[in-house]
Amino acid sequence: MTAPTLIRTCSIWRALEIVGDTPTLLILEASWLGARRFDDFRRRTGLLKALLSDRLKRLVEAGVFEKRLYCEAPPRHVYAMTAKGRDVYWTALMLLRWEHRWGTPGKIDVALTHKSCGKAFEPTPACGHCGGEVDATRVDWQEGPGLGWMVPQYSRRRQQRDSSTDATSLMDQAAQLMGDRWASLIMRSIFTGVRRFDEIRRDTAIATNILSERLAWLTSIGVIRQEQYASSPPRYEYKLRRKGVDYYPALLMLMQWGDTYYVAPEGPPLLLKHKDCGKELIAKVVCSECRAPIEPEDVEFRVREERTTPVF
Incomplete structure (x- = not known):
């Protein structure tokens, strides 16, 4: 009997099982922009009805949304974000930050206002101890007590949008990147020093053809x-460009969310240290102007000419 393929246990991997596809990210974004009813989500995301229904059902089952009846005849429901869902917010802000810095110019037009200080701001990843900005080059990591090996059970996902819709997303390429679980797992490997093709394949258990396509x-x-x-035969490794380095805070916040809700009883698989202060890294997202931690209800979005305040 062939031994099962094993991959490193990882809070990012577990978190991606819940939020790691583009339709789910679009639904979460729509919720933060005020969508609560099915038709609201349909209009904002442009997802086909069957796909939207499936993803909403999964989010309810995962405890990210709560489905509440607001009309009995005919039965109608709203989808309210739970505390677990709210905790994905920092990941979304880091995706939005990355999109603003690296996305296609002109694809989005969004401004954030922090109501607590009244200023326009950029969400900033910061160390919870020293308050310094977190950068991938300023973080050390080591194996944690929860590190182990597991058999991957990848669920099949479709990524489908209705081409007839005029819905827009604040996170275009960022949603494509995190919404492609294979790409995010590859990025996880490279961030932890696994850079060669065969090493990445062993680390992620991604099929060779899929790995080649995602790396390309x-x-x-x-x-x-x-x-x-190496030259004979030619061998290559994959290293981050600045655009890739700047994606690190999004994966970091996703890992922390996974550590909170899906960690093993022994503890987290990875332990991080902020080089600047030498302490354990517990990252947070703060306002670039007043440095206060960002809460969803304290943020206003201005998308084009529309101003929307999320309702929680």
């Missing part, structure tokens, strides 16, 4: 670059 895509969008380390 990540290279084409400028997130990673290929560097030759």
